Amino acid sequence: MARDVCADVLLGLAVAVVFGASLGVLLMRDAYQKLHFVTPAALFAPVLVALAVLVQMGLYENTGETCLALLFMVIAGPYLSHATMRAIRVREKGDWRPGKEPER
Amino acid sequence: MVLGFTAAAIAMLVCLIPAGLVVARGDLADAVVAYEFITAVVVMVLALLAQAFQRSSLFELPVLLALLMFGGGLVFVRAVERWL
Numbered sequence: 001m002a003r004d005v006c007a008d009v010l011l012g013l014a015v016a017v018v019f020g021a022s023l024g025v026l027l028m029r030d031a032y033q034k035l036h037f038v039t040p041a042a043l044f045a046p047v048l049v050a051l052a053v054l055v056q057m058g059l060y061e062n063t064g065e066t067c068l069a070l071l072f073m074v075i076a077g078p079y080l081s082h083a084t085m086r087a088i089r090v091r092e093k094g095d096w097r098p099g100k101e102p103e104r
Numbered sequence: 105m106v107l108g109f110t111a112a113a114i115a116m117l118v119c120l121i122p123a124g125l126v127v128a129r130g131d132l133a134d135a136v137v138a139y140e141f142i143t144a145v146v147v148m149v150l151a152l153l154a155q156a157f158q159r160s161s162l163f164e165l166p167v168l169l170a171l172l173m174f175g176g177g178l179v180f181v182r183a184v185e186r187w188l
Contacts, residue, residue: 004108011112011152018119018145025141026122031133034126038137042144049112049148053155056106062163066151069166073147076174080140083178087185088133 003055010052014045021045031088035081042077046070109156113149120145136184143173 017040024037050070057063089096123145126138147170154162 008108011108014148015112015115015119018116018148021141022119022122022145025126025138031131031137034134034137035140038141038144041141046144046148049151052108052112053151056108057155062154062158062160065163065167066155069147069151069170072167072170072174073144076170076177077144080174080177080181083181084136084140087181088136090185091133 007052007056010048010055014048014052017041017045017048032085035085038081039077042081043074046073106156106158109152113152113156116145116149116152132184136181139180140177143169143177147173 021037021039021041025034028034028037047070050067053063053066086096120142123138123141127135127142130138147166150162150166150169154166
């Protein structure tokens with residue numbers, strides 16, 4: 001019973017994080033601002049989901065596989081965000097480094 | 105079936121609607137960001153559904169998608185930077 005309640009609370013928090021992040025992606029002005037709201041969905045929500053799975057199911061093979069998938073997300077998220085921001089800046093300015101933009 | 109995991113998966117799928125609107129109506133940079141958001145959420149949805157239905161064949165899907173999200177996302181972002 002306590003496990004169920006704890007897992008449900010963690011899942012509710014994860015859904016709340018994703019909901020807030022989705023509103024941020026919809027409402028923010030440009031891609032740089034929107035990208036800040038991808039991070040909660042790609043970092044915090046997977047951790048909460050993994051904790052909920054661990055609390056509900058305990059340690060066994062399928063739980064490990066789920067946690068592995070969520071771990072990949074947590075590792076890949078920041079790299080992907082960095083690469084995206086860099087690509088958008090290169091598209092806009094011609095170079096990602098400040099002061100190195102080609103003259104137009 | 106575990107009801108909490110199913111409900112969370114459905115709620116997260118509903119949260120994809122705003123990002124879908126951004127993909128459909130925003131410019132290319134906004135759409136790329138929304139695509140990354142959608143991919144991250146879909147990995148969690150697959151993990152939640154696998155937990156909910158407890159079929160061992162379903163547990164590989166989120167692992168594969170998480171790996172492909174990273175590789176595919178980097179390739180896509182590089183294409184946006186250079187060619188699109």
